[in-house]
Amino acid sequence: MTLKDRILRLIETGGPIPVSTYMQLALHDPAQGYYATRSGLGTDFITAPEVSQVFGELIGLWVVHEWRAMGTPDEFQLVEIGPGRGTLMADALRLAYVAGGREFARAARLTLVEPSPDLRTVQADRLKDYAPDFADTLAAVPAGPMILVANEYLDCLPVRQFRKADGQWRECVVGLDAAGELALGLAADEQRPPEGAAESVEAVEVQTGFDLLVADLVTRPAPMRALFVDYGPADATPGDSLRAFSQGEQISPLSRPGETDLTVDVDFGRLKRLAGKIGLEVAGPTPQGMFLMGLGAQARLNQLVEANPDHAEAIFNNAQRLIDPKDMGSRFKAICLSSPGLPLPVGF
Template structure:
């Protein structure tokens, strides 16, 4: 039985399910979820580290800088949440081990927060020399000074959707149409507007996973542990996302209900809400700032010049790939970088 058939049976038995539940099952179901069985990095979508090695290398230098800024502790956890195929971390550590030398290498304990068995296999093969350890969630990482990287992780956190219906708000759900096919609809019961909803909004999305991540960071910070979490993703900074749920398969946008478990689902990140809940939890918030400006601040142009000079035969391809990361018309403006930190730490590089 396919995941789509299982979802139809679930809805027939218990009624429509929230959009967030649909996203969770479509992406993370252990038997048939997208990330558990057929992660399509490089096919359904392309991430920044897959575009150019400059991205991961600069983040490696950032990690070393922040490790030194917190006093170069003799033991610390470097964590990546949602490491994909391990390309970002491979590029980052190649550069970090050069910049930080033996003290950095001896101090680092690498943790990958990755529930997908399929992706863990890929990550182990690529990063075996760094002896990665795996965790299902960030709370399982040991209580040590912690530096976290997460690129295009937040957009995969399931989102509840609410749509205005007269004076009420109704939660968006996935049910069945007259022919028994999956279809979007509205819950029967109305409710008050979700927290922070603009009066002019007709549809809003709320990712509860943002609250869970912030709570974990705040707990570590409250225990006196230095923490930096560098989060890179797409979404607006001046408003809450509306209906931003979309799906991709083989590089093309398709209906989110077309083939659950076989397509990548994503939503825009509400950076404004993330800032508010992080600040309320007692964390320092840096950014969000456009990805292009952040990478240029870390020395993207200088590193690009080095690569072009060392690889003259591939200079054009190297330049074009790196340019995608920083060009405001491409990924440079659409993607944002935010850093959530424990208090009283030096301002992180790039901000």
């Protein structure tokens, strides 16, 4: 039985399900969810570390700088959530071990938050020189000082969608049409205006996973830094941003659950408000291009071009995609959540 068949049976038995439940099943079902069964990288989508090594390398320098800002603890957890094929961390540690020296190498304990057994195999091979540990969730990461990195993780957290109909707010649900196929609709029950629902707004998305994320982070022992890079508006609440990608093409989010990547725009404003309210310090969100330039993107790019003159044009063009406001430089944002008392993180 396919995941789609299971979802159809679920709806036939219990009625329409919230969009957030559909996303959770389609992306994170342990047996048939998209991230449990395939990586998608390079086929359905491509991320910044796959575009240019400069991204991961600058993240590595950022980690070393923040470890020093923490007072160079003798041991700390270096954590990545959603590490994909391990590209970002491989690039990051290659430069971090040079910049941080033996003291950094002895202190860093690499832990990858990755529930997929197949992806763990890929990551373990790619990062075997750094002896990674694995955890199913952030809560399972060992206690102690922590620096966390997550690139394009927030956008796949399930989202509740709400839409105004005849002046009343209702939750968007996935049900069945007359032909028995998956279809979007509205719940019968009226909802209170959801967070971010301005008078002029007709649709609102709320990623409830943010609440658990900041709760996990605030319970970590200090010092703690958590860097997230993702796409979405800096201070506006997304409306209807759910979309699906297969082989680089955008398709209906309901067409092939478990077989396609689902994504939404990140509500950085809400994440910032939640983190601040619960006691974390927040830097950003800052456009990715500005963040990377602040970490020395131009200098690193010049080094790579000089060392590889035969590939200079490709190196430059790929790195430029990360920085150019017309490409990834503006749409993507960086935000850093920290335990209180630390200096402003570099790049912000």
